[in-house]
Amino acid sequence: MERQLFGLLLDFEVDFRKLYGSRSSKTFKPKKNIPEGTHQYDLMKHAAATLGSGNLRLAVMLPEGEDLNEWVAVNTVDFFNQINMLYGTITEFCTEESCPIMSAGPKYEYHWADGLTVKKPIKCSAPKYIDYLMTWVQDQLDDETLFPSKIGVPFPKNFLSIAKTILKRLFRVYAHIYHQHFPEVVQLGEEAHLNTSFKHFIFFVQEFNLIDRRELAPLQELIEKLTAKECR
Numbered sequence: 001m002e003r004q005l006f007g008l009l010l011d012f013e014v015d016f017r018k019l020y021g022s023r024s025s026k027t028f029k030p031k032k033n034i035p036e037g038t039h040q041y042d043l044m045k046h047a048a049a050t051l052g053s054g055n056l057r058l059a060v061m062l063p064e065g066e067d068l069n070e071w072v073a074v075n076t077v078d079f080f081n082q083i084n085m086l087y088g089t090i091t092e093f094c095t096e097e098s099c100p101i102m103s104a105g106p107k108y109e110y111h112w113a114d115g116l117t118v119k120k121p122i123k124c125s126a127p128k129y130i131d132y133l134m135t136w137v138q139d140q141l142d143d144e145t146l147f148p149s150k151i152g153v154p155f156p157k158n159f160l161s162i163a164k165t166i167l168k169r170l171f172r173v174y175a176h177i178y179h180q181h182f183p184e185v186v187q188l189g190e191e192a193h194l195n196t197s198f199k200h201f202i203f204f205v206q207e208f209n210l211i212d213r214r215e216l217a218p219l220q221e222l223i224e225k226l227t228a229k230e231c232r
Contacts, residue, residue: 060204068208069155072163073147075204080137080166082197083173086190087130090177093184099126104175104218126176133169140166164210167201171211174198175218199226 062071087094102110102124111121112132124132141147146162148155156162177185177194185191202223205211216223 056200056203057207060200060207062208069159072160072208072210073155076163076166077141077147079170079197079201079204080134080141082201083170084134086194086197087134087173087177089188089190090181090184091127093181094127094130094176096125096127099176099180102126102129102172102176103180104172105179108175108218110172126180130173130176133173137166137170160210167205167210168212168215171201171205171215171219174201178219178222195226198222202227 060075062068102112103126104110109123110129111123112118112129113121114132114136118132140162144150144153146156146159174194178198182191185194198219202216206227
């Protein structure tokens with residue numbers, strides 16, 4: 001069953017382009033591509049192959065002999081692309097009127113700050129917050145000093161800290177979609193894509209302790225349900 005779901009996820013980008021390619025969306029960002037011929041591209045192909053085996057726990061593990069920073073970088077790019085497309089399917093439902101605040105249920109509200117252009121956290125609508133967030137992540141991924149793609153160029157010493165912040169913020173998009181837009185996801189027939197993508201994401205951040213448990217609280221019950229089978 002897991003393999004079948006991942007097959008759906010692999011086909012998701014093609015389906016998305018067919019269904020939503022003509023939609024104009026400020027939030028939907030261009031896909032971040034890893035250059036062919038690089039070691040990170042080889043790692044990306046390895047990740048796809050192991051995911052195809054159907055064992056997500058095994059698939060997220062660091063391949064033997066590989067650099068942790070490169071593995072985290074490749075997977076962070078992949079999660080950005082996945083979340084970018086998933087959110088893109090429900091942008092017409094996530095509007096200034098329907099989502100005037102960026103929330104993940106009644107207990108969790110997020111205010112935006114990037115520490116540079118927006119130093120003091122600001123309250124904003126969900127679509128505005130997610131646009132800020134995805135633009136910020138895209139800028140990080142495009143920065144060769146943070147995410148080097150050339151062989152021999154070292155990662156910064158604080159790379160894992162940077163990746164943790166990115167993944168923590170990407171989780172908030174999952175949380176918003178699940179809490180505020182899951183009926184629309186079901187309506188679109190995308191729940192299998194969403195669940196598989198989120199399960200993969202959770203297994204990855206758990207494997208390398210990349211997100212504090214407190215940050216995962218808005219979806220803790222779902223996380224326990226999705227991961228229960230593998231924990232037995």
